[in-house]
Amino acid sequence: MARFFHMLAFRPLADVLGSNDSGVMKILWLFAHPDQRSLNAHLRDEGIRELSALGHEYRQSDLYAMEWKAAVDADDFDHDSAEPFRVGSASKRAYMSGKLSDDIRAERDKLRWAETVILQFPLWWYGMPAILKGWFDRVFVRGFAYDVVENGRTLRYGEGGLSGKRAMVVVSAGAREATFAPRGINGEINDLLFPLQHGTLWYTGMDVVPPLLVPAADRFSAEQFEQAAKELRERLRTLPTTTPLPFRRQNSGDYDKDLVLRPEIAPGRTGNGVHRTG
Amino acid sequence: MARFFHMLAFRPLADVLGSNDSGVMKILWLFAHPDQRSLNAHLRDEGIRELSALGHEYRQSDLYAMEWKAAVDADDFDHDSAEPFRVGSASKRAYMSGKLSDDIRAERDKLRWAETVILQFPLWWYGMPAILKGWFDRVFVRGFAYDVVENGRTLRYGEGGLSGKRAMVVVSAGAREATFAPRGINGEINDLLFPLQHGTLWYTGMDVVPPLLVPAADRFSAEQFEQAAKELRERLRTLPTTTPLPFRRQNSGDYDKDLVLRPEIAPGRTGNGVHRTG
Numbered sequence: 001m002a003r004f005f006h007m008l009a010f011r012p013l014a015d016v017l018g019s020n021d022s023g024v025m026k027i028l029w030l031f032a033h034p035d036q037r038s039l040n041a042h043l044r045d046e047g048i049r050e051l052s053a054l055g056h057e058y059r060q061s062d063l064y065a066m067e068w069k070a071a072v073d074a075d076d077f078d079h080d081s082a083e084p085f086r087v088g089s090a091s092k093r094a095y096m097s098g099k100l101s102d103d104i105r106a107e108r109d110k111l112r113w114a115e116t117v118i119l120q121f122p123l124w125w126y127g128m129p130a131i132l133k134g135w136f137d138r139v140f141v142r143g144f145a146y147d148v149v150e151n152g153r154t155l156r157y158g159e160g161g162l163s164g165k166r167a168m169v170v171v172s173a174g175a176r177e178a179t180f181a182p183r184g185i186n187g188e189i190n191d192l193l194f195p196l197q198h199g200t201l202w203y204t205g206m207d208v209v210p211p212l213l214v215p216a217a218d219r220f221s222a223e224q225f226e227q228a229a230k231e232l233r234e235r236l237r238t239l240p241t242t243t244p245l246p247f248r249r250q251n252s253g254d255y256d257k258d259l260v261l262r263p264e265i266a267p268g269r270t271g272n273g274v275h276r277t278g
Numbered sequence: 279m280a281r282f283f284h285m286l287a288f289r290p291l292a293d294v295l296g297s298n299d300s301g302v303m304k305i306l307w308l309f310a311h312p313d314q315r316s317l318n319a320h321l322r323d324e325g326i327r328e329l330s331a332l333g334h335e336y337r338q339s340d341l342y343a344m345e346w347k348a349a350v351d352a353d354d355f356d357h358d359s360a361e362p363f364r365v366g367s368a369s370k371r372a373y374m375s376g377k378l379s380d381d382i383r384a385e386r387d388k389l390r391w392a393e394t395v396i397l398q399f400p401l402w403w404y405g406m407p408a409i410l411k412g413w414f415d416r417v418f419v420r421g422f423a424y425d426v427v428e429n430g431r432t433l434r435y436g437e438g439g440l441s442g443k444r445a446m447v448v449v450s451a452g453a454r455e456a457t458f459a460p461r462g463i464n465g466e467i468n469d470l471l472f473p474l475q476h477g478t479l480w481y482t483g484m485d486v487v488p489p490l491l492v493p494a495a496d497r498f499s500a501e502q503f504e505q506a507a508k509e510l511r512e513r514l515r516t517l518p519t520t521t522p523l524p525f526r527r528q529n530s531g532d533y534d535k536d537l538v539l540r541p542e543i544a545p546g547r548t549g550n551g552v553h554r555t556g
């Protein structure tokens with residue numbers, strides 16, 4: 001707890017809240033659907049209209065429209081093909097020497113600029129579309145998003161290169177809502193999103209607010225669309241003050257030196273849920 | 279239980295075991311690493327050598343070497359761009375009318391041929407590399423891998439288009455093994471792989487044997503490589519008789535009509551683990 005207040009003391013409150021002094025948020029909207037006539041595209045349009053109405057600033061990365069390259073490779077990092085290619089070290093070298101490919105650099109700059117990131121996608125095979133997964137594989141380079149060291153300590157899970165930013169997932173799914181409930185057959189939505197929300201966003205230091213799930217999206221009526229758009233607008237209005245998912249901080253004392261949860265924390269329990277305080 | 283025996287009665291035993299009468303397995307090895315000099319590539323070579331020594335047949339999809347296209351789009355399904363593009367329905371139409379793109383058709387044919395699928399990849403952001411995710415997004419088309427209907431019932435989770443096949447994940451990770459333990463900070467390995475092992479492989483009817491995790495892979499010594507290769511060889515030798523992960527079948531009676539786990543099954547419990555019987 002002492003540590004928490006210590007951090008707050010050195011971070012402007014508005015930064016913690018994901019907005020700057022004026023109350024204006026800088027938002028990067030990542031969009032990963034191949035069709036501009038889709039439910040997702042219409043929802044995105046509604047969302048962006050709402051952000052404008054609220055006076056926020058936004059940029060968009062419409063990955064299909066950009067023809068974003070999904071698969072990370074040596075070309076991304078101006079890597080000498082005579083040398084073995086390890087994504088982490090090659091990406092760090094390129095990042096440090098300013099040799100990231102142009103498309104990665106452009107996304108890195110948007111991400112630096114943004115205080116809040118919206119990730120919107122259809123749930124395909126219970127995860128992100130490949131094009132969006134490839135955005136993380138390519139843009140979250142070592143030394144920038146992760147493997148940031150401070151006082152000899154690697155910042156990770158709650159602290160890191162993207163600390164101070166917040167993120168929200170907006171995800172549509174064909175299956176019905178009940179199937180994503182805590183005992184639904186598809187798995188609880190936060191359990192499904194654990195690699196993204198915990199292993200990627202929280203890992204790099206971002207606060208993650210609860211996702212907006214848009215279920216049964218293959219059979220939407222006009223009324224259902226209006227309801228989903230209304231929910232999205234409400235979530236965007238309250239985004240700066242929404243309580244993030246209470247993931248545990250790596251360096252909070254909850255984990256031992258092997259980064260295993262101490263026996264007295266959530267005793268006897270397992271599962272993704274143990275990495276949250278509530 | 280009655281239902282289980284009923285299914286066995288209509289499935290040849292060798293099919294259930296993932297091998298044919300002669301004991302020869304037909305294996306598709308999916309490989310998703312960009313460097314042929316990598317730890318993963320060397321492990322793959324060891325694995326394929328072992329399969330040959332055992333007299334099995336194999337095919338390989340080396341996704342980076344094939345320059346596999348990761349992002350599914352309308353071109354994959356000869357889709358009329360004047361019409362809204364929905365991946366599921368467009369893929370089914372193309373599948374039924376023989377209009378899948380050539381690269382997807384080639385993978386579908388390999389998958390049809392295979393009795394067992396090995397998926398080998400480095401864990402990037404706690405999931406598959408985008409290029410491999412895109413293999414599922416593009417090859418697991420509707421009507422072939424999923425949305426297979428039998429007697430008016432949609433086959434899913436334990437039954438489906440790929441029923442009778444088995445799969446094994448071979449995954450390397452930079453982080454140490456303890457961090458993937460049931461209370462490790464990264465999440466238990468089967469929880470991380472839940473969208474793939476449960477939501478994709480089991481969803482389409484495949485049996486999934488426990489994954490082989492190769493941790494701390496960034497700092498491997500020659501001895502550690504030998505140990506990992508030995509484990510892989512052993513896993514391949516025992517693959518036909520290894521007990522699969524005991525995921526619950528959708529149509530076993532454990533789920534109610536909304537596909538939520540019945541209250542008397544794993545009472546009061548939540549998390550991915552409730553979808554396994556042990």
